[in-house]
Amino acid sequence: MPAYDDDQPYPHVMESGSPHARYAVIDDHGRDGWAVSFEKVGYDHIGAAADACANGRDDIADALLTGSVGPAPQQPSH
Secondary structure, three states, X not given: OOEEXXXXXXXXXXXXXXXXXXXXXXXXXXXXXXEEEEEEEOOOHXXXXXXXXXXXXXXXXXXXXXXXXXXXOOOOOO
């Protein structure tokens, strides 16, 4: 998921700002230190968003298309 919001373990939002699937690989080379590579994987994010819409998940479709979520829900004031 390029973007989501969740309330566990505490309320938070994760946004990549891009519909692309991405990840990092971190390798420990012992005494030579660490090596990091950033990977981008192509996938049909437009088709995935259409599937989300067809299943009533417009929020997921928006996240798949934009890499962002809507405004975080406001907590009720006491």
